[in-house]
Amino acid sequence: MFRTKFLSFAFAASALVVFAQQPATSAETVKRALAEKREMAKTSLVKNVPFENIGPTIMSGRVVDVDVNPEMPSEFYVGYASGGVWHTTNNGTTFTPILDGSDTQNVGDIAVHWPTRTIYVGTGENNASRSSYAGIGLLKSNDNGQTWENIGLMDAHHFAPILIHPDNPNVITVGVTGHLYSPNKERGIYKTTDGGKTWKQTLFVDDESGIIDLQHSPKNYNVMFATSWTKDRKAWNFKGNGDNSAIYKSTDAGETWIKVSTEKSGFPTGEGVGRIGIAVFNDDVVYAIHDNQFRRADDKTSDKKEGLTKDDFKTMSTSDFLALEDKKLDQFLKNNGFQEKYRAQNVKKMVRSGNVKPIDLAKYLEDANSMLFDTPVIGAEVYKSTDGGQTWSKTHEDFLDGIYYSYGYYFGHIHVSPVNENDIYIYGVPIVKSKDGGKTFTSISAENVHADHHALWINPKNPNHLIDGNDGGINISYDDGENWIKNNSPSVGQFYAINVDNEKPYNVYGGLQDNGVWVGAHNAREDKSWHQEGQYPWKSIMGGDGMQIQIDNRNSNIVYTGYQFGNYYRLNLETEDATYIQPKHTLGENPYRFNWQTPILLSPHNQDILYLGGNKLMRSMNQGNDWEAISDDLTNGGKKGNVAYGTLTSISESPFQFGLIYTGSDDGLVHITKNGGGSWTNVSKSFPKDLWVSRVIASQHKKERVYVTLNGYRWDDFKVYAFMSDDYGQTWKDISGNIPASPVNVIKEDPKNENILYLGTDNGAYVSFNKGTSWEVFSKGLPNVAIHDIVVQPEANDLLLGTHGRSIYKTNIEALQQMNPDLKAKSTTIFDVGSVRHSGRWGSAWSQWSNAYEPSKTIQFYSNTSGEKTIKIVSENGVELNSFKLNVDKGFNYTDYDLTLSEKGKKALEKANKELKIGKSGNGKYYLPKGVYIIEINDAKSTLEIK
Secondary structure (H helix, E strand, O other): OEOOOOOOOOOOOOOOOOOOOOOOOOHHHHHHHHHHHHHHHHHOOOOOOOOEEOOOOOOOOOEEEEEEOOOOOOOEEEEEOOOEEEEEOOOOOOOEEOOOOOOOOOOOEEEEEOOOOEEEEEEEOOOOOOOOOEEEEEEEEOOOOOOOEEOOOOOOOOEEEEEEEOOEEEEEEEEEOOOOOOOOOOOEEEEEOOOOOOOEEEEOOEOOEEEEEEEEEOOEEEEEEEEEEEOEEOOOOEEOOOOOOEEEEEOOOOOOOEEOOOOOOOOOOOOOEEEEEEEEOOOOOEEEEEEEEEEOOOOOOOOOOOOOOHHHHHOOOHHHHHOOOHHHHHHHHHHOOOOOOOOHHHHHHHHHHOOOOOHHHHHHHOOOOHHHHHOOEEEEEEEEEOOOOOOOEEOOOOOOOOOOOOOHHHOOEEEEOOOOOOOEEEEOOOEEEEOOOOOOOEEOOOOOOOOOEEEEEEOOOOOOOEEEEEOOEEEEEOOOOOOOEEOOOOOOOEEEEEEEOOOOOOEEEEEEOOOEEEEEEOOOOOOOHHHHHOOOOEEEEEOOOOOOOEEOOOOOOEEEEEEOOOEEEEEEOOOOEEEEOOOOOOOOOOOOOOOOOOOEEEOOOOOOOEEEEOOOEEEEOOOOOOOEEOOOOOOOOOOOOOOOOOOEEEEEEOOOOOOOEEEEEOOOOEEEEOOOOOOOEEOOOOOOOOOEEEEEEEOOOOOOOEEEEEEOHHHOOOOOEEEEEOOOOOOOEEOOOOOOOOOEEEEEEOOOOOOOEEEEEOOEEEEEOOOOOOOEEOOOOOOOOOEEEEEEEOOOOEEEEEEEOOOEEEEEOOOHHHOOHHHHHOOEEEOOOEEEOOOOOOOOOOOOOOOOOOOOEEEEEEEOOOEEEEEEEEEOOOOEEEEEEEEEOOEEEEEEEOOEEOHHHHHHHHHHOOOOOOOOOOOOOEEOOOEEEEEEEOOEEEEEEEO
16 A cells, blocks of 8 residues: 655646636625525425435545534534534534535534524635635524524635624624635625624725634633735645735724734734734733745855755756766766666767757756745744734744645644643644743644644643644544544545446545545445444555546456646555556656646556546556657646646547547646547637636547536636537537536536436536436435536446545436436336345344344335325235325435335235235334235336345
């Protein structure tokens, strides 16, 4: 098994491209879309199609906030970035989701007024990561999440902490971070005194600077500190610092604000000021943690370097290069991972011929991440004020390296013990504590504590009691971080991609945000029995941020997967061998650009052939051992920035013809080749410009057909973009139909019925029975969560949804696949009920302490009207054995039949068969004996066999 912790953020290529800014979707449009989806769910033909969550749970997902009952700390709420809010009353042993009835699962902050049990949820996390989803405003509940009221600020998108007045739950002050990818005015600090009926904006900095942290003095609600953060995120670049990043103070409960991080205060000011977190001990003592983006001063005292470095070659002349000692050059080439063909003598020949220049050796190493580490900034630093924020001094002398690494924008919190002003906690990748006011720090990370921390609660009555929230869920400590308990029962995995194999039972594979790649049987039990057995039913096979997975259909032990920026491996799960297979550019060629979610594809025609998308399409004919680029750059050429951009995002090869391939890019281009890369054609010129191609899918049913979805999320554009072509992309048809506004992540054809399509957005899953002319929304058992991937297991006829926040859902679609005009015209259609194996255990318990085992068989049927219908169970010779009435909906219906007979039916069956005696089971019920029975609904019939 291969594991790695890989740092995010990347450096892209430098070609300059002009982009047409997409308009951000308005709050009114979002509000209308949410209402449309609610109405769709009421009348959807698939409203009753039941989805089951199959986990996994153990790796959890990103926690953004915890709120703990101060009188009973075994009760608390946890907010997950894209997985909702969960409630526990038993110290995290079990959790109950309480946000499932709302219009979103995206959470930024939660706040509870414990005396009145009033809950506020600021939707939309403020971590500014690649999958920090926008929210839909501020939600309020007075009944523990049974109902939710949207109380406004819908254009906020992302929220900082919510401060509730201790004596009045209708008085709240909230920090609004604002849009992630576009400027907007609804940022700053807002206050309400009537529970959200009306709002007053009390602080506005500018349309690119929102509030990232907001805290009040523990015993004085009037004294508040807020931090503003100037940031500009684009698909190709993230700037997380600016002149208007600062600290503000209020002494009137947020009515008015004064900037206290002035030039005279001692706190950094200017362009290099990044994200700031705040912790308030009392009215006077305040701490701040700062992601300082000013560059470090050169260390003039450092020892003279030994050996060659990459930078040496940037200014080296050809003559100086040729004069290098072969031994010294070879040492550099080997140490930096150059391929075997690049050794001193060969490279000198290339330079001597003029085909390669010395600077190309430096460029060869500047892949999607290397530039990040060549620009050292000061990074994390802690400041303290003892005069209520008027003056600040840094608490430590040395750099706090290894806290933020390269991505301070993702963290930025500090905490002070409620009982000791010198006990403070900071975190980023690790979590560390200081017992001397920030002079020195020690790590309190542990082997069962995930990296990347975002939330911490310190028990005011027992400061050794900590609850920590991180990218891997919840941990609890009772000895100040010396030891931790892991509390990961919620199914809140943030999947990027899923896949399935053809084993029996088939396995499900998935790559998750910061939690690697896992595999498990689709029917693995998600319960606590694994604690006894010693092995969790899902297994981790890769670390880092888990990405796409391809499984060799000849041998499911051969799996291709990896982590961010194209770092892919060929795994042998049987031998646990891992072979690194990322394609490498040629010396003298610009480095390839790889997307965060680099696409890979095994050819349906030959499972030795693997495709991988950088900015060019790569093909290997031998399982990734060797590669060739079969295209030129299939993007707009990249754009200067610190995020890999101008990359391929989707690859699809037609099952009808080898070499008929489509690619999609993050900058809006779709290309086709019909000759294995010999020539390429851009077929996306009619599409909206610059949008992310989330999927391009070659049809399984018609050679000329292809589907494309575009995603405007990285422009704050939430429109639905879905297209179909029946002529290889020469012309396109809009198939977005009636889907409410939400960015599209995936589209999938049904493998058996060409008219059926499945589609996943940032807020749910849909099905079309007419190639996208109209859509029906799934809802039963499925919350409003981002769907990142969809897979159909063709033998089992199972539809699997990979969600980014609630792990994986599954439903059987065999009934849906039979949809056709004749079925819609019939009053009722009962789908094949199948058979059940008889058991003498029916209705009995294995001991007096256990419940009776009661069988169940699901009857699936389609009704073209809503209303009451009667289901009858009839013997082969027409004797009615049982019946029950049911309120049905127009569309697909599911009802569970417990295989019982009525008293009257039992007597009738025994009368018809004199030798048959049906005894009463332990639970007092009569069950069908072995035989063949008829299920009737009106004039529709189906057979049930009890074997």
